Structure formats: C-alpha cells, structure tokens
Amino acid sequence: MGTIHPLVAELDAVRVELGVPAEDVAKAVGVAVEEISWWASGLRMPSLGQVIAYGTAIGRQIDFLGDAAPAAPEEGAEAETRDVAWLMAVLDARCAALNISQRRLATILGVGHCTIRRWTRTASSPSLVNFTAYTHAVGWAVGLRQGPPPKVKAVAMAAGAEGDHVTAAKVRRLPHRLIVMLEAIRIEQNLPRSAIPQLSSNAVKKTSLQQWVSGFVTPRLDDLAAYARTLGCDLDIVRPAEAEVAPQVRRRRDILQQIEVERGAREMQVGGGPSYADGTGSPWQEMADEAFRHDIEAGRANQLTWALRTQSVLGRVLRSDNPPELRAELVKAAAVLVAWLEDLDTRDGQEEDNENA
Incomplete structure (x- = not known):
C-alpha cells in the first residue's frame, strides 16, 4: 500500500458514512471503479481535478483554512464554482499579498520555475501533492466543507430501518488488498468483468466482483482463490508447495x-549504492x-x-x-x-x- 492523501481519505470516509457506492462516484468522476479503490488504498494518486469532481459527487468542496482564507458563502447565497482555475487564482492572490515571488515559491516547493509559470499562465493543474504543498507555503491548510447537494444518491438507511438495501454499517472503506491486486491483473489482461462468470470454475458473479471492488463485501477465501485461478494466477497462502504454478x-x-x-x-x-541528485x-x-x-x-x-x-x-x-x-x-x-x-x-x-x- 502507498500513502493515502488526507483529502482522499476524508472523501472516502464521507462516502462510507453516506453509504454511497464506489461505482456511482466513479461514474460521476469519469473513471473506472477500480480507480476509486486504488485511491483509497494508496496505490494511485488522483489528480486535483478528480478530487474536485469526487467532492462534488458527494456534496463536498475543497476549503482553505487559515488567516484571510476565503470564507464560506452565507446561507442562501450562490456558491462559487471551486474548480482548478478558481483554486489556483486564490493561491496566486495569496502569494501576491505575501510578496512571495514565483522563484521563491518554486524553491519552497522544490519544483522548477517553469512549472510555477505553467500553473499561473496556462491554468494547468498541479498534482495533488504540489497543490497541498502550495497551500501550506502560503500559510493555509486544505480541507473539505459542505458544498452543493450531492450528485449521487446515498443508499444508506437510518439506524434500525428494515429492508434489503445496503446500510452504512455494511460499507467498507477499503477493498481487500488481494482484490485490488487481482483486479489490476484482470485489467492488464483486458478481461471484462462480464467474462469472469463464464471462465470461473466457482461461478464468480459480475455483481460479486463489483461489491468486492467497491468494498461493500469482503470475499471468502475460496472465492478469492477461484478468481485468481480464473486469471491464471494463484494465492501463495493457499497453494501447496508442490502445486504447478501458472x-x-x-x-x-x-x-x-x-x-x-x-x-x-x-x-x-x-x-552499497551511490547517492546522486535526482536531476x-x-x-x-x-x-x-x-x-x-x-x-x-x-x-x-x-x-x-x-x-x-x-x-x-x-x-x-x-x-x-x-x-x-x-x-x-x-x-x-x-x-x-x-x-x-x-x-x-x-x-x-x-x-x-x-x-x-
């Protein structure tokens, strides 16, 4: 597992609390559902634009915290569109107010001067890591606040309610790490999920795969092994030493x-290994x-x-x-x-x- 960015962790926690399926968020953001799982697992880092879209999908906006940070709109007032251009414009204005030159900012962030100019002149998006570092460089922190109504529907029910719907208690924050790895292999092999039930000896269903990847359901060990065999792999924890390896x-x-x-x-x-500058x-x-x-x-x-x-x-x-x-x-x-x-x-x-x- 890699490092999970705090904003991603907070978004995932809100999604889990609301009981929003990862599939719905993925559709709203415009990525494959596996991406949502990989972000939450720290295997990949979303872009700043993807984080903004994720927050919009579940009713959250990126917020600057600190002295002279933009205030939240008053109740009933029309909220500004906090896209990448808006966020960068706010940070640039803060830099100007603090008399921080582009060259000094580049030194603080450890990036090239040309990179800073691309952010300001072409409104190109910095990485999520660079955006967070930029925010800290001007004396602010970055977090989430309540935004416009969510674009996706929550499926969680009130505590004690009856029915067959998914409840927030059943929603898991992270999919099983083996599922994340097996899904990566499936994508590498260009196998659609719809093909798995026909190939699987254990009749692994497409709907089951979606639930496993979303983190709503933890698969049984025999189901994991069956899925691995379908992809021509094996699970070392259950494979006898003398078994034939794919x-x-x-x-x-x-x-x-x-x-x-x-x-x-x-x-x-x-x-012992040289120690060079990255260059x-x-x-x-x-x-x-x-x-x-x-x-x-x-x-x-x-x-x-x-x-x-x-x-x-x-x-x-x-x-x-x-x-x-x-x-x-x-x-x-x-x-x-x-x-x-x-x-x-x-x-x-x-x-x-x-x-x-």
Whole structure:
C-alpha cells in the first residue's frame, strides 16, 4: 500500500458514512471503479481535478483554512464554482499579498520555475501533492466543507430501518488488498468483468466482483482463490508447495528474481549504492512532451511499440518535480519494463528454451 492523501481519505470516509457506492462516484468522476479503490488504498494518486469532481459527487468542496482564507458563502447565497482555475487564482492572490515571488515559491516547493509559470499562465493543474504543498507555503491548510447537494444518491438507511438495501454499517472503506491486486491483473489482461462468470470454475458473479471492488463485501477465501485461478494466477497462502504454478506467475517471478540478482551485483560494484541528485524537472519537459506525443500518435495509428511506451514513461519520470511524484513514476516505469520482459519471454520458442535451460 502507498500513502493515502488526507483529502482522499476524508472523501472516502464521507462516502462510507453516506453509504454511497464506489461505482456511482466513479461514474460521476469519469473513471473506472477500480480507480476509486486504488485511491483509497494508496496505490494511485488522483489528480486535483478528480478530487474536485469526487467532492462534488458527494456534496463536498475543497476549503482553505487559515488567516484571510476565503470564507464560506452565507446561507442562501450562490456558491462559487471551486474548480482548478478558481483554486489556483486564490493561491496566486495569496502569494501576491505575501510578496512571495514565483522563484521563491518554486524553491519552497522544490519544483522548477517553469512549472510555477505553467500553473499561473496556462491554468494547468498541479498534482495533488504540489497543490497541498502550495497551500501550506502560503500559510493555509486544505480541507473539505459542505458544498452543493450531492450528485449521487446515498443508499444508506437510518439506524434500525428494515429492508434489503445496503446500510452504512455494511460499507467498507477499503477493498481487500488481494482484490485490488487481482483486479489490476484482470485489467492488464483486458478481461471484462462480464467474462469472469463464464471462465470461473466457482461461478464468480459480475455483481460479486463489483461489491468486492467497491468494498461493500469482503470475499471468502475460496472465492478469492477461484478468481485468481480464473486469471491464471494463484494465492501463495493457499497453494501447496508442490502445486504447478501458472506460466504467467512463474515468468514474472523469474524476471523479478533476475532483477534482484542484478541489483545485488550493482550494489557490490559500487559498495552499497551511490547517492546522486535526482536531476529531474523542467529541463526535461520538452523531451517528455515529445515522447508523450509520439506515444499517443502511434497508439492512434495502431503502431505502438515497447520502445515508444518506454520513452513515454521515462519522460514522465524525468520531468517529475518532487520525490513523491518521482517515486510514483519510477514504479510505473519499472512496471512497463517488467511487462516488456514478460512479452519477450513469451515470444516464439522463448518460453520452451527457458524451461529446458
């Protein structure tokens, strides 16, 4: 599990308290339901715009807290639209009032000066981490307050009410970590949820998967094992030592073991590992944009290659401004490289050669 941003944790807590299904929030935000689970688990970080949309869906708005922070609108008054542009305009005005220059702000946040200019001149959205750091830099905190009425309906019932509806007590904040991992594998294999019941030996239903991913229901262990088998995987906690391992699982384990061996060899050569400066940031922005453009164009023309994919993800690594973003992009880049290795190992005759070696 990664670090869960406080705003995301607060939004998830409100969703659980209201009894709002993750599917409804995902639809309102415009993302797959798995994204809601991954955000709540700390596996991924939503963008600032996605957090705003999440809050709007459940009746919450981002609020600045501190001296001279914008006051909440009076009762009956029309609330302002607190989108990314509004939030950035408020922070820019606060910077001007405190005589904080863009260069000084860039130094405080640990980002490039060009990044600050993009936020102010083009109204581009900073990452959620940078937005929070910007807010703290001007002496404010960031939280949530009651906003316009929710756009999604809660399904929670009053305490003691009867019926078959989902109650707030039944809503779980986080899905089981194994479900999050298995859902990631399903998406990687391009398997729709509707295909799982036909492939599953245990008749795992699509509706069950939705409830597991939403965190409303915790699956039984045998159901988890059945879902894993459907995806060609296994659960180590229930697999006998002598059982046959699925080819995909064996391939990935072999690759990760080779990476571990290679990492150990490099560590022996340099005596514990070097400590370099990151060297990332705005100087790489143009290269990263160019690599991303080639990646998109090749995808649209159905001419995508691993080289282009790797260029694109490494471009995002090189342009990352701060350690949390950089670490997240490095993990994504490593995942792409492992996927490339797996693809190499599955090509004609490669797998047989490996097994006979």
